[in-house]
Amino acid sequence: MQPLPQLETCLRLAFDARDPSHPSGVALASYFARAPMRGRRRAELEFDLLFSSAVRTKLGTDPDSAIAQAMDPATWRSCPSARPTVPLATREWLAEAALALGRMEGFPLMWAMLRAMSELESAAQKLLGPRTPRSVVRQVLHGVGVRTLRAEPFAALLVRVLKIAQAVYVAFRHAGFAHAGAWAAAEDRLWAPHPTARGESARGAYLPSLVQAASGNARRRLRRNTETGRTQEHAQALLARFAAGPGPRLWPWSDEAGQLLPHGEVALTPEVAGLCFFVLLTHMAGERRSRGGPSGGLSPAFEEAGFSAPEWLPDRTDDLAVRLLAAGAADGVPRGELLDALSSLLRATLVGEPGTLLERARDRLPALLRWLEENGRELLETA
Numbered sequence: 001m002q003p004l005p006q007l008e009t010c011l012r013l014a015f016d017a018r019d020p021s022h023p024s025g026v027a028l029a030s031y032f033a034r035a036p037m038r039g040r041r042r043a044e045l046e047f048d049l050l051f052s053s054a055v056r057t058k059l060g061t062d063p064d065s066a067i068a069q070a071m072d073p074a075t076w077r078s079c080p081s082a083r084p085t086v087p088l089a090t091r092e093w094l095a096e097a098a099l100a101l102g103r104m105e106g107f108p109l110m111w112a113m114l115r116a117m118s119e120l121e122s123a124a125q126k127l128l129g130p131r132t133p134r135s136v137v138r139q140v141l142h143g144v145g146v147r148t149l150r151a152e153p154f155a156a157l158l159v160r161v162l163k164i165a166q167a168v169y170v171a172f173r174h175a176g177f178a179h180a181g182a183w184a185a186a187e188d189r190l191w192a193p194h195p196t197a198r199g200e201s202a203r204g205a206y207l208p209s210l211v212q213a214a215s216g217n218a219r220r221r222l223r224r225n226t227e228t229g230r231t232q233e234h235a236q237a238l239l240a241r242f243a244a245g246p247g248p249r250l251w252p253w254s255d256e257a258g259q260l261l262p263h264g265e266v267a268l269t270p271e272v273a274g275l276c277f278f279v280l281l282t283h284m285a286g287e288r289r290s291r292g293g294p295s296g297g298l299s300p301a302f303e304e305a306g307f308s309a310p311e312w313l314p315d316r317t318d319d320l321a322v323r324l325l326a327a328g329a330a331d332g333v334p335r336g337e338l339l340d341a342l343s344s345l346l347r348a349t350l351v352g353e354p355g356t357l358l359e360r361a362r363d364r365l366p367a368l369l370r371w372l373e374e375n376g377r378e379l380l381e382t383a
Helices: 005-016 027-030 053-058 063-071 091-105 107-128 135-141 155-175 179-191 207-227 231-244 272-292 300-305 314-328 336-351 356-380
Strands: none
Touching: 005 107, 005 155, 005 179, 027 155, 053 063, 053 179, 053 314, 053 356, 063 155, 091 155, 107 135, 107 155, 107 207, 135 155, 155 179, 155 207, 179 207, 231 272, 231 314, 231 356, 272 314, 272 356, 300 314, 300 356, 314 356, 336 356
16 A cells, blocks of 8 residues: 555545535535536446445444435535536646635645645556556556547546545544544545455455556557557657647747748648658667667757657667658658758757857757657557
């Protein structure tokens, strides 16, 4: 069992904020509930699963009264309005929900919630195991797929954990237990596998099973992506997303008029983005080969972006570079003159040649490399 002291603090503060009209305190999960969209069903807590016979026995002589009070929505003080469906449940969306909690209930509870969110993310990463590929971890926790950033599994995990922990904790508080006893019961419910009344081998939705189930879904998704041969489509989607989104802002080389170099256009196309990524990735792979791997040191901009990680082995990096190059070329034939020009600009930027254009490029290049490293990882897993 991994301790969760921040979640413990968050539950205590939420219960201590109760009033005569709301004896159960603040419903933390209500601040992360999304508005209805396309008839989506929300799975509520299963009464019999949450309060199994073992949990009911610990509640004392009158468990039904304590459980009924904890499960009654009228005894909770909830968020006055559900969070919007758009944007999706990204990290920013989670932070905004925590800020809304702070505005309504005070900033001590907001800070406790933010710390509990970070703590749960760390616990989930450890439960997935040190050998789990980083791309799988990112899909499990944050929904980073090959095409886009979808609704985050971590948001659903967070809401589920908050609902389970708070319901059990508050039921024990209503049964007359002090904080320590109520938290011990909630902690046990999160970590100990309880029967679900669906068979002796079935287990309840406790924390490890929730995380491992999400991990299994992510692995199956990665395997399906590989088996269906959608690599080219994924590469094209990445280039289109970059060109239509942050590409012009992150592009390192531009003249005083704001035109992007070396092609001299204001707009960025997926083809030029593919050429640029090919140059960046092959240069980095060459550095890892010639310098004896990441221990030999990469250029600072590549090192800071995370390209020294074991996922970016030179052969795999070269393979991704070729796929991105081919995905960007409309007729399958890359433009050689742009390739040479981009390669020259990159070398001049890295060696520190003087000039306003190159100095500006050195300031912008790290941000471009970070975007490529973060968004290119999932393509490594679909080869």
